[in-house]
Amino acid sequence: MSRIPKEPTKLVTVPSPNKIPERDIDKSPILECQHLGIDFGGLSAVKDFNMAIGRTEIAGLIGPNGAGKTTVFNLLTKVYQPTRGTILLDGVDTHNMNTVQVNKAGIARTFQNIRLFNNLTVEDNVKLGLHNHIGYGMWSGIFRLPSYWREEKVAHERAMELLSIFDMGYLAKYKAGSLPYGAQRKLEIVRALATNPSLLLLDEPAAGMNPSETAELMENIVKIRDTFGIAILLIEHDMSLVMGICEGIAVLNFGQIIAKGTPDEIKNDPVVIEAYLGKKKEA
Amino acid sequence: MNRILHMKKSTRSSLFTYTLVIVAYVVIQLLRAFREGGVGSVLEGQLVPICAYVTMALALNLVVGVSGELSLGHAGFMSIGAFAGCSVAAALQNTVTLDPLRLALSMVLGAVIAGFFGFLIGVPVLRLNGDYLAIVTLAFGEIIKSLVTNIYLGVDADGPQFSFLSNNNQLGEGGIELIRGPVGVTNSERIATFTAGFVLVLVALFIIFNLVNSRTGRAIMAARDNRIAAESVGISVTKYKMIAFVTSAALAGAAGTLYGCGQVTFTATKFDFNTSILILVFVVLGGLGNMWGSVIAAAALTILPEALRQFADYRMLVYAIVLILVMLATNNPTLWNFIARIREQRQEKKEGAK
Amino acid sequence: MDITIILDYLIRGLSLGSVYAIIALGYTMVYGIAKMLNFAHGDVIMVGGYICFFAMSGLSGNFEEGSMAATVVPAVAGTLAAMVVCTILGVVIERLAYKPLRQASSLAVLITAIGVSYFLQNAALLLWSSNPKVFTPVTGRGSLQVGPLSVSYVTLLTIAACIIIMLALTAFTSKTKMGKAMRAVSEDKGAAQLMGINVNATISLTFAIGSALAAIAGVLYMSAYPTLTPTTGSMPGIKAFTAAVFGGIGSIPGAMLGGLLLGIIEIFAGAYISTQLQNAIVFAVLIVVLLVKPAGLLGKMVQEKV
Numbered sequence: 001m002s003r004i005p006k007e008p009t010k011l012v013t014v015p016s017p018n019k020i021p022e023r024d025i026d027k028s029p030i031l032e033c034q035h036l037g038i039d040f041g042g043l044s045a046v047k048d049f050n051m052a053i054g055r056t057e058i059a060g061l062i063g064p065n066g067a068g069k070t071t072v073f074n075l076l077t078k079v080y081q082p083t084r085g086t087i088l089l090d091g092v093d094t095h096n097m098n099t100v101q102v103n104k105a106g107i108a109r110t111f112q113n114i115r116l117f118n119n120l121t122v123e124d125n126v127k128l129g130l131h132n133h134i135g136y137g138m139w140s141g142i143f144r145l146p147s148y149w150r151e152e153k154v155a156h157e158r159a160m161e162l163l164s165i166f167d168m169g170y171l172a173k174y175k176a177g178s179l180p181y182g183a184q185r186k187l188e189i190v191r192a193l194a195t196n197p198s199l200l201l202l203d204e205p206a207a208g209m210n211p212s213e214t215a216e217l218m219e220n221i222v223k224i225r226d227t228f229g230i231a232i233l234l235i236e237h238d239m240s241l242v243m244g245i246c247e248g249i250a251v252l253n254f255g256q257i258i259a260k261g262t263p264d265e266i267k268n269d270p271v272v273i274e275a276y277l278g279k280k281k282e283a
Numbered sequence: 284m285n286r287i288l289h290m291k292k293s294t295r296s297s298l299f300t301y302t303l304v305i306v307a308y309v310v311i312q313l314l315r316a317f318r319e320g321g322v323g324s325v326l327e328g329q330l331v332p333i334c335a336y337v338t339m340a341l342a343l344n345l346v347v348g349v350s351g352e353l354s355l356g357h358a359g360f361m362s363i364g365a366f367a368g369c370s371v372a373a374a375l376q377n378t379v380t381l382d383p384l385r386l387a388l389s390m391v392l393g394a395v396i397a398g399f400f401g402f403l404i405g406v407p408v409l410r411l412n413g414d415y416l417a418i419v420t421l422a423f424g425e426i427i428k429s430l431v432t433n434i435y436l437g438v439d440a441d442g443p444q445f446s447f448l449s450n451n452n453q454l455g456e457g458g459i460e461l462i463r464g465p466v467g468v469t470n471s472e473r474i475a476t477f478t479a480g481f482v483l484v485l486v487a488l489f490i491i492f493n494l495v496n497s498r499t500g501r502a503i504m505a506a507r508d509n510r511i512a513a514e515s516v517g518i519s520v521t522k523y524k525m526i527a528f529v530t531s532a533a534l535a536g537a538a539g540t541l542y543g544c545g546q547v548t549f550t551a552t553k554f555d556f557n558t559s560i561l562i563l564v565f566v567v568l569g570g571l572g573n574m575w576g577s578v579i580a581a582a583a584l585t586i587l588p589e590a591l592r593q594f595a596d597y598r599m600l601v602y603a604i605v606l607i608l609v610m611l612a613t614n615n616p617t618l619w620n621f622i623a624r625i626r627e628q629r630q631e632k633k634e635g636a637k
Numbered sequence: 638m639d640i641t642i643i644l645d646y647l648i649r650g651l652s653l654g655s656v657y658a659i660i661a662l663g664y665t666m667v668y669g670i671a672k673m674l675n676f677a678h679g680d681v682i683m684v685g686g687y688i689c690f691f692a693m694s695g696l697s698g699n700f701e702e703g704s705m706a707a708t709v710v711p712a713v714a715g716t717l718a719a720m721v722v723c724t725i726l727g728v729v730i731e732r733l734a735y736k737p738l739r740q741a742s743s744l745a746v747l748i749t750a751i752g753v754s755y756f757l758q759n760a761a762l763l764l765w766s767s768n769p770k771v772f773t774p775v776t777g778r779g780s781l782q783v784g785p786l787s788v789s790y791v792t793l794l795t796i797a798a799c800i801i802i803m804l805a806l807t808a809f810t811s812k813t814k815m816g817k818a819m820r821a822v823s824e825d826k827g828a829a830q831l832m833g834i835n836v837n838a839t840i841s842l843t844f845a846i847g848s849a850l851a852a853i854a855g856v857l858y859m860s861a862y863p864t865l866t867p868t869t870g871s872m873p874g875i876k877a878f879t880a881a882v883f884g885g886i887g888s889i890p891g892a893m894l895g896g897l898l899l900g901i902i903e904i905f906a907g908a909y910i911s912t913q914l915q916n917a918i919v920f921a922v923l924i925v926v927l928l929v930k931p932a933g934l935l936g937k938m939v940q941e942k943v
Contacts, residue, residue: 077515079511098514099511099514099515100514100517100518100519103514103515103516103517104517108515108516109515111511111512111515115509115511115512115515116508116509116512117504117505117508117509117512117513118508118509119504119507119508120501120504120505120508124501124504127498127501128501128502128505128513128516128518129516131498131501131502131505131516131517131518132517132518134498136497136498137499138494138497138499138526140497141493141494141496141497141498141499141500142489142490142493142494142497143493144493148497151498152497152498155498191516192515192516194516195516195517347744353744353747407924407928410928410931411927411931412931413743414668414674414743414882414886415882415927415931415932415933417674418878418879418882418923418927419923419924419927421875421879422879422920422921422923422924423920423924425875425916425917425920426916426917426920426921426924429913429914429916429917430914430917432913433913433914448911448913448914556871556875560751563748563751564748564751567744567745567748568748571744596762596763597763599755599758599759599762600756600759600760600762600763602755602759603752603753603755603756603759604752604756606748606749606751606752606755607734607749607752607753607756610738610741610745610748610749610752611734611737611738611749613745614737614738614740614741614742614745615737616740
């Protein structure tokens with residue numbers, strides 16, 4: 001049991017990307033951050049962060065190490081409470097929500113340092129993402145009432161369906177902690193998707209992947225957006241990925257947005273180049 | 284046979300545990316019925332306590348193994364169950380004459396009251412982390428011990444009477460003293476039987492296995508494995524830790540009632556820090572989250588010191604040394620690597636044979 | 638309420654608290670450096686008590702009855718003997734039982750510590766029997782009269798010892814190379830190792846200091862509560878552990894503060910509320926403090942990085 005089998009040749013067929021028709025109808029943003037900021041002690045880790053993400057947009061958040069990108073994710077998911085500013089999710093202020101409520105309201109995320117339920121199986125990890133969509137309670141579980149069997153069956157099928165996005169169905173019975181690194185990253189995405197979010201936050205999804213894996217991941221991110229019709233905000237250092245699939249990009253440095261725009265605009269922005277490479281020596 | 288091999292690991296392990304408990308029960312009952320001298324006087328006297336400790340170990344395993352929180356005060360819940368349950372049993376002596384029914388009622392009540400205290404304690408405790416949580420449960424265990432030691436409870440025709448610190452109860456004609464402060468409870472009749480204990484163990488197994496292998500149990504384990512990730516997928520960590528804690532406290536309460544109703548007399552000091560630790564030892568030696576391990580460890584380690592009575596002076600010393608050695612051996616990475624290598628070789632042979 | 642009585646309780650509380658503080662220092666240092674709850678620490682106190690007891694009763698016959706030497710020499714010798722034996726015991730326990738478990742789960746280490754605690758108690762039971770021994774206070778039985786207040790020498794010695802130990806430990810951890818190494822190891826074992834600090838030696842040193850302190854605490858505790866049995870150490874052990882958590886486990890001034898407060902609370906609760914509920918009140922205060930300050934009075938909250 002301890003060894004993970006090699007990936008079989010295409011066990012499951014990937015659902016073909018079908019564009020959601022509503023995509024172009026509702027133009028209001030799914031997420032809107034206004035003057036968001038947080039202080040740790042005297043230090044402002046994020047200040048005056050303004051950003052809006054469209055309902056089916058793939059947006060990128062980039063910036064040098066320590067710029068505050070992950071802190072933005074932690075603010076959005078209420079791991080930290082913002083010191084200032086508002087976060088509107090689909091027009092609703094998340095001010096009074098905690099992490100759990102924010103997820104129920106529609107934000108799901110992955111983590112830079114992978115956080116899976118290592119001692120549980122891959123399938124159970126996905127079922128935990130489905131947790132709030134499984135309709136039976138504790139007593140039905142203890143007494144194995146019909147709702148238990150029915151809902152567990154539905155959850156199993158849904159979990160396998162979600163795993164098939166990354167062709168991971170064959171790994172369902174293995175412990176999440178025993179998976180190779182790349183598979184763990186993908187499983188985290190599947191688990192987040194299972195919570196049925198309207199906004200998916202990916203924290204360095206391509207970290208530690210080789211170019212071919214990254215290329216596959218890019219395809220899959222686009223596929224996820226198209227199949228589920230959701231918005232995706234991702235933090236990534238791999239510029240080929242960011243420039244390849246993001247429709248809008250924000251550049252963060254020292255906790256502040258220094259540039260926003262399309263990939264082409266960002267590529268040629270002198271402020272961005274300076275932030276990454278340092279100032280050109282005055283001749 | 285093939286079906287068993289292809290079962291989910293969790294199903295297989297629960298099936299094994301049920302079988303283990305039932306076989307043990309049947310064997311012991313057969314011995315008691317047909318063999319001269321039964322199972323021996325030592326074991327005979329330990330049958331009910333063994334069932335109580337097995338249930339305790341299962342309950343604590345739910346908290347420590349499944350939920351991942353260290354509780355050093357679980358004997359406190361056992362105490363609450365023992366005193367509350369046995370009081371109820373004594374008070375109902377004339378109302379409910381059928382012994383098993385009275386015991387069942389007492390156990391349910393003991394469980395409910397212990398579960399309620401579990402909730403009260405859980406509210407502050409589950410906000411803390413790791414070692415802080417452990418020390419607070421220890422503190423609660425000690426507080427419960429101190430409080431129970433000073434309770435005087437009696438019942439007569441006019442209803443129950445209660446006093447604290449000193450005995451001010453004035454019971455009328457035919458009144459019964461239920462709890463007598465430091466002297467504890469004296470049972471006029473011991474209604475707990477081995478069969479009752481066996482049923483309780485089965486009930487505990489049923490509740491724990493079904494809970495763990497359900498949506499709720501998954502959430503409890505998720506909260507244990509990664510608190511932040513659990514919250515990020517919309518699972519309220521506190522809620523599920525609370526469910527595990529209260530369920531465990533209630534089971535411990537029922538175990539306490541069983542234990543108390545099987546004793547001629549017991550005091551609050553019986554359920555002290557050392558008892559909490561003893562049960563924790565069962566759980567850790569049996570394996571965290573491993574229910575059949577808890578059953579075996581609790582049963583074996585309850586019998587062992589009794590069986591070693593003839594070495595009276597040395598038995599606890601031997602027990603201590605064995606405990607240390609087992610911990611050192613089970614946590615030795617070299618040993619584990621060795622075992623893993625052998626397993627791998629076997630598997631390769633098997634695959635080669637195919 | 639008479640001010641003299643209150644003052645008397647306060648001094649007694651300070652004295653008991655000083656003992657707790659000294660024991661708590663051992664707990665807190667070991668916790669800080671090895672991240673383990675050393676449940677056997679309380680039993681080291683008991684061993685210290687016995688060693689001192691036997692050394693003192695062995696020596697006291699050699700001196701003239703009532704002379705100064707008859708109190709001082711056995712007491713000093715007994716205390717030193719207890720310190721030496723406990724130091725060795727502490728280091729040996731660490732080497733044999735805890736060191737192999739550096740990589741193991743904290744629960745495994747905890748159970749092992751409990752095993753060691755059982756071992757010490759039962760070894761003491763075999764060696765010295767369960768009959769209580771009556772300990773002679775190391776300072777003799779006299780007391781100092783200050784106005785209407787009578788303060789026993791034991792009390793004075795305990796409070797003085799606590800202050801000296803506190804000052805010495807603070808100086809040691811902040812000024813000396815070894816003390817700084819200890820702080821470095823408790824902060825980050827891996828980084829300390831990379832900086833060339835011998836982690837194993839540092840941990841051994843911590844156990845040695847902690848156990849020597851336990852011996853001193855044992856002698857002082859026994860002088861105040863003279864009944865010595867193999868299980869004598871567990872209750873002060875648990876209380877001191879509580880004190881360490883109370884003050885913020887891992888923090889040396891925290892252990893000191895926690896110990897003193899705990900002692901004072903215990904004495905006052907016993908005097909003004911109820912002796913039967915003394916322990917319950919002490920633990921209740923601990924719970925309240927942890928609810929308000931989840932990391933103890935002087936502990937710092939470490940937040941998990943996301």
